[in-house]
Amino acid sequence: MIDILIREIEKKQNPTVVGLDTNFDYLPDAMRAGVQDLKGAADAIVLFNQKLVDAVADVVPAVKVQIAYYEMYGVEGLRAFAETCRYAKGKGLIVMADAKRNDIGATAECYAKAYLGETAVGERVFAAFDSDFLTVNGYLGSDGIKPFLGWMQRRSKGIFVLVKTSNPSSGELQDLKLENGKTVYEYMGALVEEWGEGSIGKYGYSDVGAVVGATHPVQAEILRREMPHTFFLIPGYGAQGGTAADLKVCFDKNGRGGIVNSSRGILCAYRQEKYTGMPFDVAARQACVDMKDDLNRAING
Amino acid sequence: MIDILIREIEKKQNPTVVGLDTNFDYLPDAMRAGVQDLKGAADAIVLFNQKLVDAVADVVPAVKVQIAYYEMYGVEGLRAFAETCRYAKGKGLIVMADAKRNDIGATAECYAKAYLGETAVGERVFAAFDSDFLTVNGYLGSDGIKPFLGWMQRRSKGIFVLVKTSNPSSGELQDLKLENGKTVYEYMGALVEEWGEGSIGKYGYSDVGAVVGATHPVQAEILRREMPHTFFLIPGYGAQGGTAADLKVCFDKNGRGGIVNSSRGILCAYRQEKYTGMPFDVAARQACVDMKDDLNRAING
Numbered sequence: 001m002i003d004i005l006i007r008e009i010e011k012k013q014n015p016t017v018v019g020l021d022t023n024f025d026y027l028p029d030a031m032r033a034g035v036q037d038l039k040g041a042a043d044a045i046v047l048f049n050q051k052l053v054d055a056v057a058d059v060v061p062a063v064k065v066q067i068a069y070y071e072m073y074g075v076e077g078l079r080a081f082a083e084t085c086r087y088a089k090g091k092g093l094i095v096m097a098d099a100k101r102n103d104i105g106a107t108a109e110c111y112a113k114a115y116l117g118e119t120a121v122g123e124r125v126f127a128a129f130d131s132d133f134l135t136v137n138g139y140l141g142s143d144g145i146k147p148f149l150g151w152m153q154r155r156s157k158g159i160f161v162l163v164k165t166s167n168p169s170s171g172e173l174q175d176l177k178l179e180n181g182k183t184v185y186e187y188m189g190a191l192v193e194e195w196g197e198g199s200i201g202k203y204g205y206s207d208v209g210a211v212v213g214a215t216h217p218v219q220a221e222i223l224r225r226e227m228p229h230t231f232f233l234i235p236g237y238g239a240q241g242g243t244a245a246d247l248k249v250c251f252d253k254n255g256r257g258g259i260v261n262s263s264r265g266i267l268c269a270y271r272q273e274k275y276t277g278m279p280f281d282v283a284a285r286q287a288c289v290d291m292k293d294d295l296n297r298a299i300n301g
Numbered sequence: 302m303i304d305i306l307i308r309e310i311e312k313k314q315n316p317t318v319v320g321l322d323t324n325f326d327y328l329p330d331a332m333r334a335g336v337q338d339l340k341g342a343a344d345a346i347v348l349f350n351q352k353l354v355d356a357v358a359d360v361v362p363a364v365k366v367q368i369a370y371y372e373m374y375g376v377e378g379l380r381a382f383a384e385t386c387r388y389a390k391g392k393g394l395i396v397m398a399d400a401k402r403n404d405i406g407a408t409a410e411c412y413a414k415a416y417l418g419e420t421a422v423g424e425r426v427f428a429a430f431d432s433d434f435l436t437v438n439g440y441l442g443s444d445g446i447k448p449f450l451g452w453m454q455r456r457s458k459g460i461f462v463l464v465k466t467s468n469p470s471s472g473e474l475q476d477l478k479l480e481n482g483k484t485v486y487e488y489m490g491a492l493v494e495e496w497g498e499g500s501i502g503k504y505g506y507s508d509v510g511a512v513v514g515a516t517h518p519v520q521a522e523i524l525r526r527e528m529p530h531t532f533f534l535i536p537g538y539g540a541q542g543g544t545a546a547d548l549k550v551c552f553d554k555n556g557r558g559g560i561v562n563s564s565r566g567i568l569c570a571y572r573q574e575k576y577t578g579m580p581f582d583v584a585a586r587q588a589c590v591d592m593k594d595d596l597n598r599a600i601n602g
Binding site for chain 1: 322324325333335336337338339341342367369370372373374375376378379380383401402403404405406408409411412414415416420422423424425427429430438439440441442443444445463466467468469470471472473474475477478479480482485488489492536541
């Protein structure tokens with residue numbers, strides 16, 4: 001799967017993934033008017049996402065759908081999540097389910113089936129929330145990750161494991177120094193490289209990627225060096241404070257090695273002064289183009 | 302919330318939580334016959350769970366609903382999850398959503414709303430998957446946990462943070478030694494004690510609990526000593542290999558301090574030799590009674 005993602009990034013010359021963290025409150029007033037229940041909110045979110053996907057599908061290679069924003073609208077929200085993933089896939093985009101799932105082996109197997117694999121009922125099988133990539137949390141170690149690797153291989157999928165997250169307090173645990181002088185995030189990074197060994201593609205990167213925040217360039221630089229075969233999913237650009245200059249260190253000498261997420265910066269672009277007067281989808285498209293230029297300048301500059 | 306949980310444990314003299322990790326394949330043949338799609342599977346699971354809840358409601362204080370088993374059946378599965386939680390609550394049981402959610406602050410806020418809090422749509426608010434407790438993963442540090450604490454306080458809820466999980470590879474990351482001689486799981490334990498400081502109840506335990514596996518008694522004993530105000534949710538009994546003797550160390554001198562989960566041992570009791578011939582719900586009830594006796598003997602013995 002990682003080869004397809006890299007190919008799409010190169011084709012569109014854009015290492016941007018649009019984060020569909022679609023809070024109902026982000027929608028334009030007209031789309032929110034009169035909506036008073038979860039079903040109405042979910043329907044409006046789907047419509048917003050569809051228009052947004054239509055507007056950006058030829059500019060970006062992928063969307064990342066943050067499931068937390070859908071879970072808060074309950075069962076209807078999950079339906080909106082499924083419809084959004086399906087729609088984006090239908091428009092040729094690579095779909096990343098950002099769910100940070102984690103559990104012991106037998107239970108991780110269920111999550112793996114839900115997002116990357118298939119669930120059997122009687123004689124038939126179903127791909128419940130079929131995605132191309134899933135984010136996972138590795139706190140439970142290898143046997144919590146293996147079920148994802150299994151389905152990843154069987155159905156040509158990928159995962160991104162949390163290594164160094166973009167939030168301010170990520171260092172509390174992740175930056176702790178171990179007795180061998182390395183940090184917890186470096187140790188997690190080494191595990192990720194190991195988990196990816198069997199799936200290295202033609203660009204030298206494996207189907208087991210890592211989440212590495214744009215907001216921590218010092219750690220990102222260390223990880224890029226220590227994880228030569230690991231592709232990075234890079235959150236934290238824009239609203240969270242990470243700049244294109246900060247995340248340059250995530251990329252290799254060929255300008256490959258990562259994809260940068262922006263969510264609010266694109267979803268809510270229409271509320272920014274520089275896009276004033278544009279419909280939300282037009283503003284989102286322009287924000288993607290601007291982001292592309294900003295990233296390419298930094299990465300290749 | 303922890304005070305209510307402890308009160309219910311004492312009332313029923315049973316520190317057992319029934320894990321509703323209801324795989325469709327666990328159902329008796331007759332309940333599976335003819336089912337060929339996700340909706341059918343979800344309906345059958347709800348029916349199974351309802352009968353099981355009816356059978357055990359006067360014997361155990363709580364159920365733990367493992368959401369991974371529902372997510373694999375897609376949107377219909379999530380509906381089954383919601384219906385199961387609602388039904389168990391209606392029967393007077395405390396409901397724990399085992400979802401191990403985690404993310405950066407703004408996104409964790411969405412998860413907190415989904416399981417412990419409320420989501421606003423227009424003028425109205427909805428509790429999407431209303432639960433009493435939620436399991437969470439603390440790899441992202443304090444700002445990924447604070448949103449849960451906020452809703453916990455506002456709506457009298459509780460959380461359990463993963464500290465030392467029950468799976469065989471939990472040590473890979475969690476047992477790593479830090480440069481100060483402590484382990485990662487002890488460090489996580491110290492954070493949990495800190496997060497719980499504001500919510501210590503009348504039994505001396507806070508609303509911020511910890512997941513500590515029955516399969517690792519050495520680490521559990523250390524954690525019990527270092528986390529005097531933290532109540533433990535203890536998986537790993539039975540099918541995973543943990544015994545009542547192993548988990549005695551999780552309890553304090555008053556026989557309090559933890560609740561032990563069993564899932565397959567109860568859901569699939571009807572398949573065990575010693576419960577042969579019993580309907581699944583009768584077998585499940587008997588398994589709860591047997592587990593209660595086994596635990597009480599070990600804890601108070």
